[in-house]
Amino acid sequence: MNLTLHVWRQQGPDDKGQLERHQATDVSPDMSFLEMLDEVNEALIKEGREPIVFDHDCREGICGTCSQVINGQPHGPQAETTVCQLHMRQFKDGDEIYIEPWRARAFPVLKDLIVDRTAMDRIVEAGGYVSVSTGGVPDANAILIPKDDADTAMDAAECIGCGACVAACPNGSAMLFVSAKVGQLAKLPQGRPEAASRVCAMTETMLDEGFGNCSNHYECEASCPKGISVKFIAMLNREYLKALPKLKSK
Amino acid sequence: MQLMNLFRSSVGRKLFMACSGLMLAGFVAAHLLGNTTLFAGSAAINAYAEQLHKLGPVLWIFRLGLLGALLVHVTFGIWLTLQNRAAKPMGYAKKAVQSTTLAAETMIYSGLALLAFVVYHLLHFTLRKVGLDPSLFSDAAGQVDVFRMIVLSFKQWPLVLLYTGGLAALFLHLSHGISSTFQTLGACNEQLLPLLRKAGLVAALALLAGYLSIPLLTFFGLVS
Ligand code: HEM
Ligand code: SF4
Numbered sequence: 077m078n079l080t081l082h083v084w085r086q087q088g089p090d091d092k093g094q095l096e097r098h099q100a101t102d103v104s105p106d107m108s109f110l111e112m113l114d115e116v117n118e119a120l121i122k123e124g125r126e127p128i129v130f131d132h133d134c135r136e137g138i139c140g141t142c143s144q145v146i147n148g149q150p151h152g153p154q155a156e157t158t159v160c161q162l163h164m165r166q167f168k169d170g171d172e173i174y175i176e177p178w179r180a181r182a183f184p185v186l187k188d189l190i191v192d193r194t195a196m197d198r199i200v201e202a203g204g205y206v207s208v209s210t211g212g213v214p215d216a217n218a219i220l221i222p223k224d225d226a227d228t229a230m231d232a233a234e235c236i237g238c239g240a241c242v243a244a245c246p247n248g249s250a251m252l253f254v255s256a257k258v259g260q261l262a263k264l265p266q267g268r269p270e271a272a273s274r275v276c277a278m279t280e281t282m283l284d285e286g287f288g289n290c291s292n293h294y295e296c297e298a299s300c301p302k303g304i305s306v307k308f309i310a311m312l313n314r315e316y317l318k319a320l321p322k323l324k325s326k
Numbered sequence: 327m328q329l330m331n332l333f334r335s336s337v338g339r340k341l342f343m344a345c346s347g348l349m350l351a352g353f354v355a356a357h358l359l360g361n362t363t364l365f366a367g368s369a370a371i372n373a374y375a376e377q378l379h380k381l382g383p384v385l386w387i388f389r390l391g392l393l394g395a396l397l398v399h400v401t402f403g404i405w406l407t408l409q410n411r412a413a414k415p416m417g418y419a420k421k422a423v424q425s426t427t428l429a430a431e432t433m434i435y436s437g438l439a440l441l442a443f444v445v446y447h448l449l450h451f452t453l454r455k456v457g458l459d460p461s462l463f464s465d466a467a468g469q470v471d472v473f474r475m476i477v478l479s480f481k482q483w484p485l486v487l488l489y490t491g492g493l494a495a496l497f498l499h500l501s502h503g504i505s506s507t508f509q510t511l512g513a514c515n516e517q518l519l520p521l522l523r524k525a526g527l528v529a530a531l532a533l534l535a536g537y538l539s540i541p542l543l544t545f546f547g548l549v550s
């Protein structure tokens with residue numbers, strides 16, 4: 077099939093950038109979306125033009141590096157699927173496809189479709205961890221965890237930190253991402269000791285990094301390739317309420 | 327200080343919004359219940375108005391509490407909206423909305439419309455500075471006949487239209503606001519959220535129908 081692409085091209089962080097038309101010809105429905113772009117890039121390179129710059133790494137939907145908004149939807153039209161796992165059979169001959177980078181103040185565009193997502197790393201550094209004093213290896217099953225809690229923690233741990241939730245949010249909020257990290261640790265006994273300081277530090281850092289506030293549009297959940305539920309945002313809000321009485325002045 | 331932490335965290339800021347919104351919504355519901363005494367006739371609503379005024383200082387505590395809630399709600403509403411806009415400086419050339427609603431996207435506009443309506447409503451029925459000439463519904467001693475005031479007002483179609491507009495803004499605001507409050511306060515999970523989103527809409531519809539019945543039934547001569 078043949079497709080018309082409208083791709084965001086931007087030389088660097090300070091360039092204004094604009095959409096550029098590209099043709100993708102003889103695209104096989106079995107190709108992945110990124111393979112289709114690889115072919116377009118091969119053609120561009122042969123013509124002596126600059127290829128389209130985009131992020132990718134594992135290409136199997138687990139690393140969270142690929143990041144493209146396709147026809148207005150982060151990761152494209154297929155539910156719970158990353159761009160790298162999206163296949164061209166989702167499209168049809170003659171389609172016009174808009175490809176844009178994640179948009180949020182906290183994610184400045186570096187070049188074309190690549191944005192700087194280190195703001196999310198700094199949110200994790202603020203509290204998305206448990207402090208472990210090393211020593212002897214603890215006995216397996218010494219700490220009992222109810223199955224339901226373990227399952228919920230695993231659901232939250234599915235987050236691959238891709239940032240699609242931020243890209244989808246009309247407020248550029250990272251609340252779904254933060255709630256997945258907070259929820260994952262809140263459900264496990266190892267996460268409880270630091271639960272109060274974690275939820276405060278992470279939601280404060282979220283604002284400091286220039287993300288917006290959640291106003292319950294739920295666009296994040298609809299775009300998340302891992303199907304992280306907004307129930308984790310409610311859980312984060314509960315964790316915050318629980319933390320309030322424990323806070324010391326700063 | 328605890329309060330500073332509340333301001334610094336994104337969730338803390340949202341809590342101000344949710345708590346003040348909940349207080350306002352609670353008042354909106356209670357106010358409708360009080361107003362339905364209109365349908366019991368002139369004596370009932372006048373007695374209700376008199377009882378309210380007899381509360382004296384208690385009434386003033388309620389009024390100041392509500393004013394405080396409104397101030398917090400408006401201040402934080404504008405502040406959060408500006409922050410959220412700044413966090414999304416650029417949208418997409420091709421837009422595709424998946425889950426949000428018109429009501430959610432227009433909270434600041436329905437809110438500001440509500441604010442304008444509340445100001446008019448207070449000037450109209452509480453301070454009696456706009457609308458009808460007070461001499462039409464007060465006796466020589468200046469005693470106001472609340473029933474007459476409402477009925478005469480809502481015989482005027484421009485006023486009926488204006489109140490319908492204000493109530494439409496209230497409906498839009500609460501159709502998102504009610505379920506949103508539960509989520510913000512953490513009283514939500516996977517099973518509850520879709521139910522609450524429907525229940526919030528139904529509650530907002532019920533408030534709309536209840537309030538609209540007052541100007542509409544009066545205008546069409548069913549209350550006299
Ligand atoms: C009778 C008056 C009002 C009632 C009953 C009311 C009620 C509510 C409720 C229940 C919420 C949901 C809170 C949450 O998401 O947790 C809300 C949100 C909101 N209200 Fe109001 N409100 C009123 C007036 C106003 C006014 C005058 C403004 C003007 C600034 C306003 C602006 C907003 C905004 C912007 C939000 C969304 C905040 C966010 O989600 O970030 N509201 N309101
Ligand atoms: S919550 Fe979902 S959309 Fe957001 S970063 Fe994690 S995996 Fe990506």
Ligand code: FES
Nearest residue numbers: 133135140142160
């Ligand atoms: S490239 Fe790793 S998730 Fe898409």
